[in-house]
Amino acid sequence: MDRRAFNKLLGGLAAASAAPARLSAAPSRRIRRIATEEAFTIPGHVTAMRALAAGDSREPDLDFWRGLSGRNSFGEKLLPRLLDVEQIRLAEMDRNGIDMQLLSLTSPGVQMLAPSDAVAMATQANDVLRDIVSRHPTRFAGLATIAPQDVAASVKEMERARHSLGLSGFIINSHTNGEYLDDQKFWPLFEAAEALDGAIYLHPRAPSPAMAEPYRPHRLEAAIWGYQAETGLHALRMIMSGLFDRFPKLQIVLGHGGEGLPYWLTRIDRRHVARQAMVPTRLARLPSEYFKSNFTITTSGLFSPEVLKYCLTVLGPERVMFAIDYPYEEMDEAARFIEEMDIGEREQRLVLEENAMRLFHIAPA
Numbered sequence: 001m002d003r004r005a006f007n008k009l010l011g012g013l014a015a016a017s018a019a020p021a022r023l024s025a026a027p028s029r030r031i032r033r034i035a036t037e038e039a040f041t042i043p044g045h046v047t048a049m050r051a052l053a054a055g056d057s058r059e060p061d062l063d064f065w066r067g068l069s070g071r072n073s074f075g076e077k078l079l080p081r082l083l084d085v086e087q088i089r090l091a092e093m094d095r096n097g098i099d100m101q102l103l104s105l106t107s108p109g110v111q112m113l114a115p116s117d118a119v120a121m122a123t124q125a126n127d128v129l130r131d132i133v134s135r136h137p138t139r140f141a142g143l144a145t146i147a148p149q150d151v152a153a154s155v156k157e158m159e160r161a162r163h164s165l166g167l168s169g170f171i172i173n174s175h176t177n178g179e180y181l182d183d184q185k186f187w188p189l190f191e192a193a194e195a196l197d198g199a200i201y202l203h204p205r206a207p208s209p210a211m212a213e214p215y216r217p218h219r220l221e222a223a224i225w226g227y228q229a230e231t232g233l234h235a236l237r238m239i240m241s242g243l244f245d246r247f248p249k250l251q252i253v254l255g256h257g258g259e260g261l262p263y264w265l266t267r268i269d270r271r272h273v274a275r276q277a278m279v280p281t282r283l284a285r286l287p288s289e290y291f292k293s294n295f296t297i298t299t300s301g302l303f304s305p306e307v308l309k310y311c312l313t314v315l316g317p318e319r320v321m322f323a324i325d326y327p328y329e330e331m332d333e334a335a336r337f338i339e340e341m342d343i344g345e346r347e348q349r350l351v352l353e354e355n356a357m358r359l360f361h362i363a364p365a
């Protein structure tokens with residue numbers, strides 16, 4: 001190399017080092033779209049839920065299974081799409097630019113079954129999930145179903161799910177027989193989740209029977225309002241119980257824009273402080289501080305660019321993830337929502353891909 005060429009090279013290196021930001025941003029990799037609350041089911045689960053629905057129980061969740069089982073457009077459209085993963089769904093993902101779905105057994109999971117049936121069904125569903133993920137490791141990941149009605153068996157299944165099945169985390173569908181997770185008998189589940197570095201997706205189901213009556217006249221029990229009211233209450237019970245002081249690394253995921261809680265955090269904090277004289281708690285921090293450090297929310301079923309912006313402002317871009325809620329919500333509408341997101345590239349990267357990778361141990365592309 002002659003002197004002129006050497007000087008030119010030096011000049012080029014100096015110019016490059018003067019503009020490090022441009023250099024590192026230049027080869028911008030396409031952002032993967034990872035959807036994190038996507039339902040599936042297996043034939044045995046449908047059979048078990050249909051058997052419960054054929055009884056005379058007034059559990060509102062069974063209305064859903066009666067609808068799903070009957071000859072009507074709701075069931076005829078949804079059931080095949082819940083039972084399918086590798087045919088209809090993959091083709092729809094390809095058409096709509098959805099790279100990955102984080103799958104979970106549809107609500108209420110196994111939580112309405114008798115304990116031994118629930119444990120067996122969870123094992124079976126998690127095995128099926130492991131098979132799907134191993135056939136399509138770049139397209140699907142999965143959350144393990146557990147049966148909170150048998151805490152000890154669930155802890156074992158959580159260990160199996162993370163260590164042997166390679167699943168990404170866990171899903172619990174709100175209350176179990178009217179009982180909530182702030183009850184200390186359930187806390188071994190949190191100890192296990194923390195030890196296994198597995199987030200728990202607290203997914204909705206309809207309000208417990210004790211809470212359901214006022215919802216019935218206008219059929220508000222399900223996704224129109226009841227799911228959100230039930231699951232928001234559940235998350236707040238967990239916060240107020242102090243369980244996050246005991247398990248500070250525990251990570252909970254809430255769908256549907258955080259089930260309304262981000263909108264209420266300032267009021268919850270104010271009323272929490274104001275009522276300490278009457279309702280003393282031993283919480284080390286404000287309720288909102290737990291929400292901002294132990295919870296991540298998703299966009300499932302809430303395709304509003306305005307709500308997304310609000311949640312990003314309140315919680316920060318590392319606490320919001322993309323989700324569809326397929327097949328209850330349409331993939332093309334979710335894809336349109338992505339196109340309409342009016343947020344920066346860094347925020348998009350976190351919301352669509354990187355937060356899910358970090359929280360659910362999803363491998364780089």
Ligand code: MN
Pocket residue numbers: 037039203255300325
């Ligand atoms: Mn869902």
